[in-house]
Amino acid sequence: MPKETELKLRASPETLAALREHPLLKKRNKSGWQTRELLNQYFDTPERALAEARVALRLRRDGDTVIQTLKCRGTSVAGLSERNEHEWQLDKVKLDLKKLDDSCWPVQLADLDKKTIKPLFTTDFTREYAEIAWGRGKAKVVIEAALDQGFVIAGKRKEAICELELELREGEPAALLELAAELAASVALTPCDISKAERGYRLLEPERFELDLSVADLEADMALDDAYTALAWQLLGNSQRLAEQYRHSGHWRSLQDWVQNLIELRAITASLGQAAPRAATRDLRARLDALLEDWRPLVQAGNGDEDIRRAAPEQFAEELDDPRWGQFSLETSRWLLSRAWAAERKGRGERQGKALLASWLAHLIAEEGRALKLSLYTQRPEDLAEQLPRIEQVMAWLHHARHVLDAPQMDRLYGDMKKLHELAEHPISDEVLEARIEQARAVDQSRGWKHLLKA
Numbered sequence: 001m002p003k004e005t006e007l008k009l010r011a012s013p014e015t016l017a018a019l020r021e022h023p024l025l026k027k028r029n030k031s032g033w034q035t036r037e038l039l040n041q042y043f044d045t046p047e048r049a050l051a052e053a054r055v056a057l058r059l060r061r062d063g064d065t066v067i068q069t070l071k072c073r074g075t076s077v078a079g080l081s082e083r084n085e086h087e088w089q090l091d092k093v094k095l096d097l098k099k100l101d102d103s104c105w106p107v108q109l110a111d112l113d114k115k116t117i118k119p120l121f122t123t124d125f126t127r128e129y130a131e132i133a134w135g136r137g138k139a140k141v142v143i144e145a146a147l148d149q150g151f152v153i154a155g156k157r158k159e160a161i162c163e164l165e166l167e168l169r170e171g172e173p174a175a176l177l178e179l180a181a182e183l184a185a186s187v188a189l190t191p192c193d194i195s196k197a198e199r200g201y202r203l204l205e206p207e208r209f210e211l212d213l214s215v216a217d218l219e220a221d222m223a224l225d226d227a228y229t230a231l232a233w234q235l236l237g238n239s240q241r242l243a244e245q246y247r248h249s250g251h252w253r254s255l256q257d258w259v260q261n262l263i264e265l266r267a268i269t270a271s272l273g274q275a276a277p278r279a280a281t282r283d284l285r286a287r288l289d290a291l292l293e294d295w296r297p298l299v300q301a302g303n304g305d306e307d308i309r310r311a312a313p314e315q316f317a318e319e320l321d322d323p324r325w326g327q328f329s330l331e332t333s334r335w336l337l338s339r340a341w342a343a344e345r346k347g348r349g350e351r352q353g354k355a356l357l358a359s360w361l362a363h364l365i366a367e368e369g370r371a372l373k374l375s376l377y378t379q380r381p382e383d384l385a386e387q388l389p390r391i392e393q394v395m396a397w398l399h400h401a402r403h404v405l406d407a408p409q410m411d412r413l414y415g416d417m418k419k420l421h422e423l424a425e426h427p428i429s430d431e432v433l434e435a436r437i438e439q440a441r442a443v444d445q446s447r448g449w450k451h452l453l454k455a
Contacts, residue, residue: 125150
C-alpha cells in the first residue's frame with residue numbers, strides 16, 4: 001500500500017519568500033521552482049463518518065488532470081506524518097465511488113452508504129515546488145519542497161493557507177526533520193499537525209470541532225525507554241496541536257493545556273535518572289525551561305485576570321512568529337527519533353532504560369514520595385512550593401501511567417495529588433495554608449500512597 005511521509009510547517013508569506021532564495025535550498029535544488037494551481041474538493045457524509053474514521057476523501061484538479069485521493073488513518077506528530085494513500089486519475093471532475101472498494105476502503109466504514117457522501121469544503125492554493133536532493137552519508141535523499149499559499153473555504157468562512165510542505169520521495173524520515181531544523185534556524189517555521197482537511201472541518205462547524213489529541217499506549221511490561229519515547233512523542237505532538245488551535249481560536253483552555261503538556265514533558269524527562277544522563281537531556285531541559293519561564297507565570301496570572309487573557313493571543317502570535325517554538329519542536333523531534341538520551345549511557349543507566357515500566361515507576365514513586373516527606377508540610381505548609389518539581393514528576397507519571405501500577409485507589413491518588421499541586425502553586429494566604437495542610441495529610445494517609453511508599 002502506498003505510504004505518504006511528509007512534514008508540514010506553518011509559515012508567513014515573508015518566510016515563504018525567504019525560502020525561495022534560501023542558500024540551503026538553492027544549493028540542493030535539482031529542478032528549479034515550478035508552479036501549479038491545485039483546486040481541492042473534500043467529501044464526507046452529513047454525519048461526518050469519514051472524519052470520525054480519520055479518513056480524507058478528495059478530488060484534486062491539477063491543470064487538466066483530475067485525481068481522486070483517499071487518505072487513511074496514519075500517524076502524525078510535530079508535523080511529521082505518515083498516512084496510507086490511494087490515488088486514481090479520473091476522466092472528469094466527479095467522484096468515482098466504484099474506486100472505493102474493499103481493497104482500500106476502511107473496514108470500520110464497511111456498512112456506510114457511499115451515496116450519502118457529499119462535497120463539504122475546498123482547499124484551493126498555489127503550489128511552488130522543487131526537487132531537493134543531497135547525499136546523507138552513503139544514502140541519497142530526495143524531498144519535494146512545496147510552498148503553498150491559498151485558502152480553506154467552508155461556506156462563507158475561509159482561512160489562509162501559508163505553509164511549507166516537505167514530502168519524502170527517497171531516504172529516511174529523519175532527513176525531513178534535519179532539513180526542516182536547518183531551515184528553522186534562520187526563519188520561523190512551526191510544525192503543524194492540523195491538516196488542511198481538519199482546518200476545513202474546523203471552519204465548517206467550529207462549535208462542533210474537537211481537537212484530536214493522541215494518547216500513548218503504555219503497558220506494564222514495556223521497557224522504560226519505550227514508555228518514555230511514546231509519552232514524550234504524545235506530549236510534544238499534543239503541544240503542537242494545542243499551539244495551532246490556540247493560535248486559531250484564542251480559547252484560554254488551549255493555552256493552559258499547551259503549558260501543561262510542556263510541564264509534563266519537562267517532568268518525565270527529569271525523572272529518568274541514569275537512564276537519561278543529565279548531559280544528554282541538557283539542551284531539551286534548557287529549551288523547555290525557557291518556554292516555561294515566559295508562559296507558565298502568564299497562564300497562572302491569566303487564570304484570575306481577564307485583561308491578561310485578552311492580551312495573550314497577540315503575545316502568542318509573536319511567539320509563533322519567532323523561530324524559538326519551531327526550533328524547539330523540530331530539535332526535540334530529532335532527539336526523540338534518534339533516542340539520543342541513550343547514546344552515551346552505560347551500566348546502571350542501560351539497566352534502568354530496559355527496566356519494565358511498572359517496576360521502575362513503583363520504585364520512582366516510592367523514592368520521590370519518601371523524599372517529599374509530606375508529613376512535614378502539615379507543619380510547614382508555606383514551604384510546599386519548594387517541592388513542585390518533585391510533585392510534578394510523580395503527577396505526570398500518575399496522569400498517564402497509573403493504570404500499570406498494582407496499587408489500590410490510583411485514580412483517587414492522582415486526584416489528590418492534582419489538588420495538592422494546585423495548592424502549591426497558589427499565592428500564600430491563611431486559607432491556602434490551611435488547605436495545604438489538609439491536602440498534604442489526605443495524600444500522606446491515602447491507601448495508594450502508603451502502598452507505593454512501601455515498594
